[in-house]
Amino acid sequence: MTLFHFGNCFSLAYFPYFITYKCSGLSEYNAFWRCVQAGATYLFVQLCKMLFLATFFPTWEGGAGVYDFVGEFMKATVDLADLLGLHLVMSRNAGKGEYKIMVAAMGWATAELIMSRCIPLWVGARGIEFDWKYIQMSFDSNISLVHYIAMAAVVWMFTRYDLPKSFRLPVTILLGLCVYKGFLMELFVHVFLLGSWTALLVKAVLTGAISLCSLFLFVTLVHSN
Amino acid sequence: MFEEASEVLENMLKWSFPLSLVLFLVLVCPLRAEAAHEFSVYRMQQYDLQGQTYGSRNAILNTEARTVDAEVLSRRCVMVRLADFSYEKYQKALRQSAGAVVIILPQNMSTMPQDIVQQFMELEPELLATETIVPVYFALEDEELLSIYTQTQISSSSQGSSSAAEVLLHTATANGFQMVTSGAQSKAVSDWAITSLEGRLTGAGGEDLPTIVLVAHYDSFGVAPWLSYGADSNGSGVAVLLELARLFSRLYSYKRTHAGYNLLFFLSGGGKFNYQGTKRWLEDNLDHTDSSLLQDNVAFVLCLDTLGNSDNLHLHVSKPPKEGSPQHALLRELETVAAHQHPDLKFSMVHKKINLADDTLAWEHERFGIRRLPAFTLSHLESHRSPARHSIMDMRPHVDLTKLSRNTKVIAEALARVIYNLTEKGVGGDLQIFTEQMQVQEDQLASLVDWLTAQPRAAQLLDKDSSIVNTLEYYLSRYLKDVKRHLVRADKRDPEFVFYDQLKQTMNAYRVKPAIFDLLLAVCIASYLGVLYLAVQNFGLLYGFLRRVTAPRVKQH
Numbered sequence: 001m002t003l004f005h006f007g008n009c010f011s012l013a014y015f016p017y018f019i020t021y022k023c024s025g026l027s028e029y030n031a032f033w034r035c036v037q038a039g040a041t042y043l044f045v046q047l048c049k050m051l052f053l054a055t056f057f058p059t060w061e062g063g064a065g066v067y068d069f070v071g072e073f074m075k076a077t078v079d080l081a082d083l084l085g086l087h088l089v090m091s092r093n094a095g096k097g098e099y100k101i102m103v104a105a106m107g108w109a110t111a112e113l114i115m116s117r118c119i120p121l122w123v124g125a126r127g128i129e130f131d132w133k134y135i136q137m138s139f140d141s142n143i144s145l146v147h148y149i150a151m152a153a154v155v156w157m158f159t160r161y162d163l164p165k166s167f168r169l170p171v172t173i174l175l176g177l178c179v180y181k182g183f184l185m186e187l188f189v190h191v192f193l194l195g196s197w198t199a200l201l202v203k204a205v206l207t208g209a210i211s212l213c214s215l216f217l218f219v220t221l222v223h224s225n
Numbered sequence: 226m227f228e229e230a231s232e233v234l235e236n237m238l239k240w241s242f243p244l245s246l247v248l249f250l251v252l253v254c255p256l257r258a259e260a261a262h263e264f265s266v267y268r269m270q271q272y273d274l275q276g277q278t279y280g281s282r283n284a285i286l287n288t289e290a291r292t293v294d295a296e297v298l299s300r301r302c303v304m305v306r307l308a309d310f311s312y313e314k315y316q317k318a319l320r321q322s323a324g325a326v327v328i329i330l331p332q333n334m335s336t337m338p339q340d341i342v343q344q345f346m347e348l349e350p351e352l353l354a355t356e357t358i359v360p361v362y363f364a365l366e367d368e369e370l371l372s373i374y375t376q377t378q379i380s381s382s383s384q385g386s387s388s389a390a391e392v393l394l395h396t397a398t399a400n401g402f403q404m405v406t407s408g409a410q411s412k413a414v415s416d417w418a419i420t421s422l423e424g425r426l427t428g429a430g431g432e433d434l435p436t437i438v439l440v441a442h443y444d445s446f447g448v449a450p451w452l453s454y455g456a457d458s459n460g461s462g463v464a465v466l467l468e469l470a471r472l473f474s475r476l477y478s479y480k481r482t483h484a485g486y487n488l489l490f491f492l493s494g495g496g497k498f499n500y501q502g503t504k505r506w507l508e509d510n511l512d513h514t515d516s517s518l519l520q521d522n523v524a525f526v527l528c529l530d531t532l533g534n535s536d537n538l539h540l541h542v543s544k545p546p547k548e549g550s551p552q553h554a555l556l557r558e559l560e561t562v563a564a565h566q567h568p569d570l571k572f573s574m575v576h577k578k579i580n581l582a583d584d585t586l587a588w589e590h591e592r593f594g595i596r597r598l599p600a601f602t603l604s605h606l607e608s609h610r611s612p613a614r615h616s617i618m619d620m621r622p623h624v625d626l627t628k629l630s631r632n633t634k635v636i637a638e639a640l641a642r643v644i645y646n647l648t649e650k651g652v653g654g655d656l657q658i659f660t661e662q663m664q665v666q667e668d669q670l671a672s673l674v675d676w677l678t679a680q681p682r683a684a685q686l687l688d689k690d691s692s693i694v695n696t697l698e699y700y701l702s703r704y705l706k707d708v709k710r711h712l713v714r715a716d717k718r719d720p721e722f723v724f725y726d727q728l729k730q731t732m733n734a735y736r737v738k739p740a741i742f743d744l745l746l747a748v749c750i751a752s753y754l755g756v757l758y759l760a761v762q763n764f765g766l767l768y769g770f771l772r773r774v775t776a777p778r779v780k781q782h
Binding site for chain 1: 229230233261400403405735736737738740743746747750753754757758761762764767768771772774775
C-alpha cells in the first residue's frame with residue numbers, strides 16, 4: 001500500500017498549512033492571491049541565491065568526512081537574502097502587522113513546501129521500499145512553517161521605526177539565529193553525531209524556542225503602544 | 226477559498242502549460258526506487274535434452290521473503306542457507322506452492338564442512354530431475370544478504386508462537402523484504418552453436434598411418450550454469466590434453482623422434498549434454514566426408530575425463546581389448562608405467578557395456594564405440610554416476626596439481642611407449658622419456674587449470690565467440706596443425722538439446738512494511754492533526770497569556 005504511505009506523508013506535510021490558513025482568519029481577507037505572490041517572490045529569491053552561490057563559491061575539494069565549517073558558514077550567510085525577500089513581500093502588503101506577517105510566512109512556506117518536498121515525496125514515498133525519512137521530511141515541513149512565521153515576525157519587528165532601543169539587541173540576535181539555524185543544525189549533527197529522529201527533535205526544540213521568543217517580543221511591542 | 230483558488234489557477238494555467246506538461250511527465254514516469262540491497266542471483270539449469278525437460282521453468286519473481294521454517298510458504302520466496310538445506314525442506318516448499326526458492330551459498334566454499342558439501346553434491350541431480358515451475362536461484366552470501374536473511378528468519382519463526390497482541394504489534398512494525406528480479410521470463414535460445422576444436426600432428430612416413438585420437442570435453446555442468454566451474458570435471462582433462470599436445474608436438478618437431486602415428490586432438494563442446502559435440506563430429510567425419518583420418522586406420526581413441534585427483538586411475542572400456550590390438554598395447558603400457566614408475570598409483574580396467582536404453586551415455590568413449598571405433602576413457606572416478614562430475618562444488622581446490630601432473634606423465638609415457646613401440650624393442654619399464662627438457666611442466670598445468678576455473682564454462686554460456694573457445698583455439702594452433710572449429714546446432718524440427726536464457730539476474734530486496742502499518746500510521750497522523758487543529762484554534766489562549774505576562778511590566782511605567 002505504498003500510495004497509501006504517500007497519502008500519509010502528504011497529509012502530514014500539507015494539512016497543517018491548510019489548518020493554519022483556515023484558522024488564522026486569512027481566508028476572510030481574500031489573501032490567497034497575495035500568498036501566491038509571496039510564493040513567487042520566494043522562487044525569485046531562491047534563484048538569485050543559487051546563481052550567487054554557483055558563481056562565487058568554489059566546490060569543496062576536501063575529504064569526505066571533514067566538514068567545511070567556514071565554507072558552510074559563508075553559504076549560510078547568503079541566506080540573508082531570505083530576510084530581504086520577506087521584507088519585500090511584507091512592504092508591498094498594506095494592512096495590520098499580523099496580516100502582513102501571516103501572508104508573507106504562509107506564501108513563503110507553502111512555496112518552499114511545494115518546491116522542495118513535493119517531488120521527493122511523490123517519487124520516494126510511492127516506491128516499494130519503505131524508509132522513515134519521508135515521514136521525517138513531512139514533520140520537517142511542519143517545523144519549517146513555524147520557523148517562517150517566526151522569521152517573518154522578527155523581520156517585521158526589525159523594520160519598525162518605533163522599536164524601543166532595548167529590543168534592538170534581542171531582535172538582532174533572533175534574526176541571526178533564524179538565518180543560521182540550518183548551519184547550526186548541521187553543526188550539531190556533525191559534532192554530536194545525532195541520529196535522524198534526534199536531529200528532528202533538536203530542530204523542533206530550537207524552532208520552538210525561537211518562535212516563543214519572537215512571539216513574546218511581538219506581544220510586548222504591539223501591546224506596549 | 227476554492228473560488229478564488231480556481232480563478233487564480235485558471236490564470237496561471239493559461240501561461241503555464243509547459244509546467245503542467247512537465248508535471249504530467251513526472252506523474253507518468255515509471256518508478257525506480259532504491260533497494261535495500263541489490264545482488265546477483267544465478268538461476269538453476271533449464272534445458273531440454275532429447276525431448277526430456279529438466280530444471281526450473283520460470284525466471285520472474287516478485288514476492289515476499291520467508292525462511293523455510295515459516296508456516297505459510299505459498300507464493301513466498303523461500304530463502305535457505307546451504308548449511309540448512311535438505312531435500313525434504315525443498316520438497317516441502319514446492320508442495321506448499323512457494324513462489325520461489327533462493328539458496329544462499331557461502332562466498333568461500335572451503336569454509337563449509339565436507340559432509341554438507343557432499344550431501345549437496347548428491348542432491349544436485351535430484352534437484353534437476355524434478356521439473357518445477359518455481360524459479361530456483363542461487364546467491365552468494367555477503368553481509369547485507371546475511372542480515373536480510375536473519376531479519377526474515379526472526380519474523381518468520383515468531384509467527385506461530387506468541388499471543389495475539391504481540392503478533393499484532395509485531396506484524397505492524399516488522400521489516401519485511403520484497404524480492405524482485407528485473408529480467409523477463411525465460412525462453413528458449415534459438416540457434417545456439419556448440420563449438421568443438423580439433424587439431425592434428427601428422428606422423429612421419431607417408432600415407433595410411435594409424436591414427437590415435439585424444440579427446441576431452443571442455444564444458445562443465447552443475448545445478449546452476451553460472452556457478453559451474455568444473456575444475457576436476459573436466460578442467461583437468463582439458464589441461465592434460467593441452468599439455469600432451471605441447472609435449473608431442475615438441476617430439477614430432479625433431480626428425481629422429483617423429484613417430485609413425487597421426488595424433489588427432491579433439492576438444493569437444495556439449496560434453497555434459499550427452500556428448501553432442503563428439504556425436505556431430507563423428508557424423509560429419511564418417512558420413513559426410515570422403516576422406517578423413519577417422520575413416521581410415523584408427524588405432525584407438527583415448528578420452529580424458531576427470532584426472533585431477535586421487536591415487537586411482539581407471540580405464541573404462543565398453544569391450545575388453547583383444548590381444549595384439551593397439552588398444553591392448555596401450556592398456557599394457559599403462560600398467561607397466563604405473564607399476565614401475567609410480568607404485569603409489571593404482572591402475573585398473575573397468576568394463577561397462579554400452580546401454581543404449583539409458584537416457585544419456587555414460588562416458589565419452591561410448592560415442593566412438595557406437596560408431597565401431599575402438600575407444601576408452603581414462604578417469605580417476607570409478608563410476609560415471611559420481612556426483613563430482615556434475616557439481617557446482619567442483620572448484621579449483623578439488624584439483625591436486627601433483628596428482629594431475631603425475632597422471633599426465635603416466636599417460637604421456639604410456640602413449641610414447643606405444644607409438645615408438647618401446648616394449649617390442651625391449652626397453653624396460655623404468656625408462657622415463659619425459660624428463661628434463663621434455664618434462665611435464667607443473668606450472669603450465671597450474672596456469673591452465675587456474676585459467677579454466679576462473680570463469681564458468683557451462684555449455685549454455687560458451688558461444689562460438691566466447692573468449693574460452695578463442696583462447697583454446699589459439700593455444701592449439703601454437704602446437705598443432707590444421708586447427709579447425711566444428712559447430713553443432715540443434716536440429717530445427719527435432720532438437721536434441723534446447724537451452725534457455727535468463728540464467729543470471731539481478732535481484733533487488735526492498736524493505737517493506739505490512740499494510741497494517743500504514744493504517745496505524747494514518748491513525749497516528751490523524752490524531753496528530755487533530756491535536757494541531759485544537760492548538761491552532763486555541764492559539765488565542767497562548768497570546769492572551771503572553772499579554773498578561775507582559776502587561777504588568779508596562780503598567781509599572
